[in-house]
Amino acid sequence: MSLSLLYHALGLYGFHQLRSWQKGGALYLEVIRSTKRCGACSTWDVKKKGYRWRVIRLLPIGKKPVFARVKIRRFYCSHCGKIRYENISCADPKKHFTHTLEEYVMDLCAYMTIRDVAEHTGLHWATVKEIDKKRLKRRVPREKDLRKIKFLGVDEVSVRRGHNYLTVVVDLETGRVVYVGEGRRVESLSPFFKRLKRIGVRPKAIAMDMWKPYAKAVRLYYRGLPLVYDTFHVLADYSRTLNKIRVDEANKLEGTPEEKVIKGTRYLLLKGQEKLSLRAQERLWRLLRINQPIFIAYVLKEELRRLWKMPSRQKAEKFLNEWIRMAFESGVLLLARFARKLFRHAWGILNYFDFPISTAKVEGTNNRIKVIKRRAYGYRDLEYFKLKIYNLYATRYSLL
């Protein structure tokens, strides 16, 4: 390979070599720019006024680190009437690595962990991380990505168990994360809605769970915009009520044989009946026979699941009202409370029949966020973590 080709491959353009040597397993190339030009106006009409040395890391050759020791001259330019150092275009003035190495690190970061890239390139991991951040920032959704938004899904992600949350918004048509906000309050969404409004975008519908601040944020910025309370979240919410009733009943019957029947039946009640084995079904029926509140709550659960299978909004509305009436009349306090909640959220639940969207796509994103989180860098650097989440879209078919 010719020397100039090698130099090009390493990211050194327009230099020539003064000498080279090896030291401690590394290759050093002492180089100088082939041309004498003013650093500002690029004229050739310059006079040399001293120099300094700068060491820059180049692309490694295999496992061998390569450094350029660059002689940077100082020129007096008669056009500018000033003395300044010449430009070396292969690296930023304050960086100790070339643009080519930076691009290479960016490519690697899409597939490898920071630690691996740092080890492979010989750069400090903090440097690798900064380069990766720069890469990820290029992929944060721009205005043109937001203009096409029709349906959104909003959900929360816990960053630290039970403490910090992030609010993640996904464009349901593309599956792309379009916003990551801190916390799960009204303010967690407002910057995003403000931005959307500024560019004149009004989504057709937004899927979310029955979390008040999210609904409030939508009301604040998009009055009348249809919310769609997510099926899975509504059912999960009901499952919690059902389990609470079970625990209450077990406590009431403490020390009786009935308590023993109730104990350890959580999964029997929460699982879909069709998914239980015959033996499990027998146990379930024994439980349902001995306790009326649990029985009612269970029947209502199986009923509630049918709501989303109704053929039309009208039929669903009738079905939901009937369900709410049954829950109220059950005499079970927790059921009445849940019925009241459904009553309050009925509009958003029934909107599903006009806009059959869900937060499932956000959920899918959530699972991959958990993978990012497991890689230690999760919450220590929130900005980086958020950038990683934005990037989930781009890495759909590759590693995280």
Ligand SMILES: [Zn+2]
């Ligand atoms: Zn000049």
